[in-house]
Amino acid sequence: MDSEKVIEIENLSKQFKDLKAVNNLNLNVYKGDVFGFLGPNGAGKSTTIRMLVSLIAPTEGSIKVFGKTLKQHRTEILSNIGAIVERPDFYGYLSAFKNLEIMGKISGKEISKNRIMEVLELVGLEKRCKSKVKTFSHGMKQRLGLAQALLHDPELIILDEPTTGLDPQGMKEIRDLIIYLSKEKQKTIFLSSHVLYEVELIANRMIIIDKGSAKVEGNVEELLDSKNVRVTFEVDDLEKTKLLLNNTLWIDKLDTAVNGKLIFNLSHGEAPQLNKYLVQNDIMVGAMIPTRSLEEYFLNITQKVSG
Amino acid sequence: MIKLINIELYKIFKKWRTYIGFIAIAILVPVIEFALQIEGHKSLDFMTRDLQQSFIFVGNLLNTYFVSYLILNSLSVHIPFLITLVAGDLLAGEATAGTYRLILTRPVSRMKIVSSKFIAGIIYTFLLILWLAIVSLGLGYLLLGTGELMVFRGGIIMVFAKNDILWRFLLAYGFAVLSMGVVASLAFLFSALVENAIGPIITTMAIIIIFLIISAINVDLFQTIKPYLFTSYMGSWSMFFDKPIDTYEIVKSTLIMLGHIAGLFGLASYIFYKKDILT
Numbered sequence: 409m410d411s412e413k414v415i416e417i418e419n420l421s422k423q424f425k426d427l428k429a430v431n432n433l434n435l436n437v438y439k440g441d442v443f444g445f446l447g448p449n450g451a452g453k454s455t456t457i458r459m460l461v462s463l464i465a466p467t468e469g470s471i472k473v474f475g476k477t478l479k480q481h482r483t484e485i486l487s488n489i490g491a492i493v494e495r496p497d498f499y500g501y502l503s504a505f506k507n508l509e510i511m512g513k514i515s516g517k518e519i520s521k522n523r524i525m526e527v528l529e530l531v532g533l534e535k536r537c538k539s540k541v542k543t544f545s546h547g548m549k550q551r552l553g554l555a556q557a558l559l560h561d562p563e564l565i566i567l568d569e570p571t572t573g574l575d576p577q578g579m580k581e582i583r584d585l586i587i588y589l590s591k592e593k594q595k596t597i598f599l600s601s602h603v604l605y606e607v608e609l610i611a612n613r614m615i616i617i618d619k620g621s622a623k624v625e626g627n628v629e630e631l632l633d634s635k636n637v638r639v640t641f642e643v644d645d646l647e648k649t650k651l652l653l654n655n656t657l658w659i660d661k662l663d664t665a666v667n668g669k670l671i672f673n674l675s676h677g678e679a680p681q682l683n684k685y686l687v688q689n690d691i692m693v694g695a696m697i698p699t700r701s702l703e704e705y706f707l708n709i710t711q712k713v714s715g
Numbered sequence: 716m717i718k719l720i721n722i723e724l725y726k727i728f729k730k731w732r733t734y735i736g737f738i739a740i741a742i743l744v745p746v747i748e749f750a751l752q753i754e755g756h757k758s759l760d761f762m763t764r765d766l767q768q769s770f771i772f773v774g775n776l777l778n779t780y781f782v783s784y785l786i787l788n789s790l791s792v793h794i795p796f797l798i799t800l801v802a803g804d805l806l807a808g809e810a811t812a813g814t815y816r817l818i819l820t821r822p823v824s825r826m827k828i829v830s831s832k833f834i835a836g837i838i839y840t841f842l843l844i845l846w847l848a849i850v851s852l853g854l855g856y857l858l859l860g861t862g863e864l865m866v867f868r869g870g871i872i873m874v875f876a877k878n879d880i881l882w883r884f885l886l887a888y889g890f891a892v893l894s895m896g897v898v899a900s901l902a903f904l905f906s907a908l909v910e911n912a913i914g915p916i917i918t919t920m921a922i923i924i925i926f927l928i929i930s931a932i933n934v935d936l937f938q939t940i941k942p943y944l945f946t947s948y949m950g951s952w953s954m955f956f957d958k959p960i961d962t963y964e965i966v967k968s969t970l971i972m973l974g975h976i977a978g979l980f981g982l983a984s985y986i987f988y989k990k991d992i993l994t
Contacts, residue, residue: 489820494813497817501729502729
């Protein structure tokens, strides 16, 4: 890869008494990447992010951001990073505007009131700018978290599970905003998540970690295209569907059939074909839901590695 | 740095708990002064009943200076509690709220953040003592008027002329800021260690009370320890009401207090600098 490295993590480890939260982790994020940082809960994602923004000190290893060592150039590096680390917490007794004004004053750049309103508009909170943050819902706090991360127009944006706790509409809005920041504003985005589907939608590169170590890293399309997708079909007549499928090759791909739902392990592009086949044979398909979870995908990866 | 201190002061004075100290003083001091206005003469007669056999007391002895002097004695326990309410929350409050993650991911050094918070805490301490002085002397002046100040120092009665009092109060309140600065520094240190503000408040108050008890018990072992307890110097403000003033003792007490403030702040800064932010 010839692109400029924005984040270089080498042999990074963090030990908390008896727990090794991060174990010899290596990763690179390149300029313009939307980098998916995946792993199940407790995998070490947040610990890594906390080290990346200098909230905690690594036990071993090095972190370079924009080509400079974080330990030696902390202030300079942080002036070009915007981050949400875990849940978005603010001074609840202050308004959204005042919270951002305070963050702006310590961001190392001159932040005007217009800029504050601009980012509030970007996340759809301009009408609540004078409301105290303690009156905000989780989703609103999450959006305000994004606003504070974008306030000083940083090159690198680190988002730690930014859609956690949001409703589907809120999740979509955040995803759209990330895509906008990447495509329109050319920001480099480091996105931590435990939802594979989310990363699949917006990231170009990704890494999966578990128990503090990297399991797989690479291009999202290349990593996911070769995998089977689990798709749940909700049908009106389960028995009729099973009978129909018994005479076809689809039956080999059927994993479970219960409560009006059939779960298939399908290859890329097979889901629309199956849907078409069912509909043409008078089966009403109520819903078609891809259910590839990180845990399942992750299991496949580790089985492949160990096998 | 001034920007950071302003931010910290803004945050302090936007919190309800900050005003508890000011409100408590605004309620307690008038209550004491009203009570003394009504009943004070009887108490003063009782206190001086033996002396009245040999001396004649003339003038207004129950005045604003006398009452303010009595109120300053509350410095040992009551005012520290009001100080710790804010000082104990300075760092731990950020941990509880989860806002460490906001401020420490900004391009500001941890030393600057901890220093600005500490200075803001000391400014709050100064303002609280200033408020105590204004309410004690100001309201006392309106209710009780002025007069000579009579104080009991080591079994001796000292009487100060009206024009010889205010500067003594000025210095006494100045020393009070210093001794309360030690209390604030101690609460600040505990605030750097834990993740909620209740711990620093309780621990600081427990230390003050234990030290005061040790100082008060007349046992040889405790008397040996006494010079090493900061609480032994908290009452040194009263030395400004000696005749003549023991400058050596006052300078010594001042240096001990300053040493405590510097030491406690240094330790708190070191802990904060090394701290892993996990909240």
